[in-house]
Amino acid sequence: MTQHESFPGRPRGRRARSDDDVPEWAGYDALPRDQREFPDLAPIRGQEARVRDGRTQGDWVQDTPLPDGPGAPWENEAWLSQQAAAQPPAASEQVKPAGPDSGPMEVFSERWRRRGSESRQERRADRRKRRRLLMMGGGAAAVGIAVLVYFLTGGGGGGAANLGLNSLVTTFLPGELQQVPNACSAVPGGSLTQYLPGQLKVAVPPLNTGANSQCTWTLDKAPMYRVLEVNMQAYSPSGLASGDGSATFAAEDAYSEFESAKLKPGPHSGQPQATVTDLPGMPGGRDTSAFIATQVFNVNGAITDVATVEVRYRNVIISVVLNGLDHANKGNYGPVSQSDLRSAAQTIAQEVTSKVVG
16 A cells, blocks of 8 residues: 555645635635544644734634635735734834835835844944953053053152063072071171170071071070071062162162161051161172161160161171160169170171171
8 A cells, every 4th residue: 555545535735625615825724624634733834823924814814804716815915915004013013114015925024124133233232342341351451550560660750660561670680699698607606705605595496498597696694695686688589679670679678678667666666766877898898788776675674775787788688686685674684885785796797798798
């Protein structure tokens, strides 16, 4: 049995009909069930699809009678135009008129043209919005880079403000040091015996990291109480330093801060104002700067004199601090001579600087 013999005596075709008086536009439901080729299957194109296209067969079949005569409604375009004019679409469905003689297909095409135009307008608006966001983001990034360059190059006046980011020094320059000697062995034993006679205690553990080394000695033998501290620090290049950001400029900035802190200590620093004097003739010649500061601390009746020597050799800062108890609130200590403290601190600073200069 062939395929056509599976339904003998049944008309063929998508909407097979045996009577010519049932027009195709009348739709699937207008055909009797016994004349359908596949009575159990739904129609290929349902009524709701025609509603979306603006062609509601229910309006044509049930509500409005068509003029007499055979043929599909497309052969009566004049009549369809009149019906469309009599029942204009809702405001949400209105489209640009296609002309006085336009039929349903023209109206349908115009609707899709309008949709495409609106989509293009939305895409153009999205592109404009993205461009504005990109421009705003780029402007913010440019401002951030400008501020960063301003601070890294020293900001305000002087030639440093005109240096570009590429002019900053990021490596050690010739002559700059990356390591310092061990502070505990940098002070000669003879100086320790002379200025701190007696049995000394060394702070444990001493600090020695290569770029930084510190050592502290304490003498507690009444009536003498002395504390000697030696610290050496090799500074690295820094974009936050003045000038070209080199390691030497970083050390110069730190040296200036130390001097300012002695001359004008902060109100909550616990430091009394110091007497500061420059020290010429230190080892290192023109690459060296030095000053000495003396202070008197009075804490709960105990008076301590402190002599501090700060030396900068290129990118290294050497600090030598010697303090002596001049008057104790308990025990029999003192007095102490400020001139002796100054002389001892200056001598030890010269010896340690000689080890750094080499």
